[in-house]
Amino acid sequence: MIVMDSKAQLSVDIIAKVVEGRITIANAAKLLSKSRRSIERYVKRYQQVGIQFAIHGNSGKAPPNKTPVSIKEAVQALIKDKYFDLNLLHLAEQLAENENIVVKRETLRGWAHDIHHVKRAKRRRSNVRKRRERMVAPGLMMQMDGSPHRWFGNKKHCLIAMIDDATSEVYAEFFPSETTVGCLKVMRECIEAKGVFKTLYVDRAGIYGGPKRCNFSQMQRACEELGIEIIFANSPQGKGRIERAFDTFQDRLVPELRLNNISDIMAANAYLKHVFIPQFWQAKIQVKSKQAPEFTPLSKHINLDDICVIKDHRKIRNDHTFSYGNKFYLIDSPLKHSIANQKIEIRNTSKKGFTAHFAGRKLAVSEVNEPSKLASEDLEIQKKLEVLALVEKLGNVSKASRQSGVSRDTIYRHLRLVEQGGPNALKRQETPNIRHKNCVDMEIEKAVIEFSLEHPHLGQQKVALKLTKALGIEVSPNGVRSMWLRNDMNTTALRVVRSQALHES
Known part of the structure; x- marks a missing residue:
């Protein structure tokens, strides 16, 4: 079976008419846009093999330089699994270096397009800009x-x-x-x-x-x-x-x-x-420069350790101390004259901490350890003990009460506590959660909470109104809000969450 396209079919029809004598060789050359020599060659081939003269000898054969299908499939698998984020040029380099597969970039482009896997460059619209030439020398x-x-x-x-x-x-x-x-x-x-x-x-x-x-x-x-x-x-x-x-x-x-x-x-x-x-x-x-480098050699008198660091400045107090990093430091270096109210340079290095410098001279400093302040609870105990010491010094509770401003009942209570448990007994005792005398009864509060959880989307005013009509419970809207605050349900979201948790349990 011979398969021909329209162009080959036209060539066969015209050459057949030339052989039959119906068309001259000159007219056939014009119709097929060929030379006279080519038409004569076609006629000779037609007389020898028939219509097969129009079919190229390599038709249907694979080209000798065609890459095997196995290599194509292997490369496509590598693109999908391993080299999915490489551009085509980079991909060709990596395949040659790591996989020993040498493929041209355009061949790779076709294979990548076949699996719809091509890394595309970013395309952005930008304004027209004039190209700036490179500097003529390095270091400029x-x-x-x-x-x-x-x-x-x-x-x-x-x-x-x-x-x-x-x-x-x-x-x-x-x-x-x-x-x-x-x-x-x-x-x-x-x-x-x-x-x-x-x-x-x-x-x-x-x-x-x-x-x-x-x-x-x-x-x-x-x-x-x-x-x-x-x-x-x-x-x-x-x-x-x-x-x-x-x-x-x-x-x-x-x-x-x-x-x-x-x-x-x-x-x-x-x-x-x-x-x-x-x-x-x-x-x-990297490219070569047009002229010699313009870098300036680093001077021997310049120390990069003194320049490429974080520098701060602090003011010296009258006692030759300064603060840095929420700490106090004292200058230990011997000084001929006072540098109070002057600024010193703090060079902060991540590896060695910091160093202090004044007028180009490095100063020796030491941290000042100040006594820590008493906590509020310890300060309160100390004040109570000072009142009790005043009582012991004066030998009279009434005189100590007048001088310290503390009532006699309080002093007597503190004396009893010290006798029973020592100074630690003077610590303020946590009082239990006692309800205020103006708070509503627990039964009323329980009813309000239950009704609020059944209707979590109602506001405080509607809850108070419905409780009065339906259950006969007299409660004000502000009272409802106070109960919500005590039970951590003062917002609609909190009441909804509490209601859902109650139904799920």
Whole structure:
């Protein structure tokens, strides 16, 4: 059985008419848009094999370079189960590296579309923006930001990163959140590796000295001490280098952390610094600069331990003490002159606590242990014992009563308690829950509670009215509310819950 399409059928009909002499070779060439030589070749083949001349010799045969179906099915299974969150280029790299399967990206695209499983890029409409050229030399501008995301596990962590605008060289580390300590640590890592850069391009967040913390930002203070100028971006697109870097991190780093079963921050930082950045980022993303680096070597007189820390200031009291962290500290260092009413610098380091400095000199301090205040109950017992001591000193209860302002009956009662149980007997005894004389009878309150639970949606006024008409119980709306408060059912929701629990039991 020979299957032909319309084009092949037309070729057969025309060549057959040429053989019969009904159409010339020139007209057949025009009808089929072929050369005269091709028509002559078709006629010769038609005379030898008949209408099969119109069928290509490879028709129905598999191409020799076709990928086996078994490999296609294996790759599709891997996409569904293991590599479901990788883009096509990343998927091709991982298949070649981990599975020893080399497949072109476009072939992978077709296989992924067949199972409706393609990771699509984010498409957002944006305003037309003019492209900004890179800086000509490394160290002229560094961009910095933090990206909160579920990088590993179910909990969000923040990736704080700094990238060179000229070469895209990146310094990054995971932290529980975007904090000043984390930003200072990443900046210090860059300075120790390369030197002091010229400018830092950031957003207007308060952590970098934005409007909310323009007067007390630790990052801004550290940059001023190092001679780094901070530039604030008016939009995220302004610092697009670091924003696009975060897109790449989220697209590639998250699947790799999952594939390596990394779920804690220490392992994630180790993989980021020793595997991802050296093997992928530096090899494929980082570029060469046009000019020599502009980093300034760190001076020997500058100690980063004194700059990349959290600094606070406290005022010295007249007795050379100061408060910090809800505690009092005394300055033990010998001083030639008093520094009372002066401000000292507190450098807070997470590992070593804090150190106090004045005029560039480190001060020795010690914590002042003040006696703790008595509790209210102990203070009350102490006052009673002081009255009893006054009685013993004067030898007369009446004189002690007049001087202390405590009645004689109270003094005699306290004396009896001390004789029976000692000073601890003077503690205030908890009185049992005694009903006030103006409270209604327990039977009436019980009837009100039962009626309220039977009709939990009625208000206090309707409950009082219906009880008066139906049961003849005289009770005011305020009285009903007082009973509700005593029994913790003063709202409709509480009464409904209590009523449902009562019916279920």
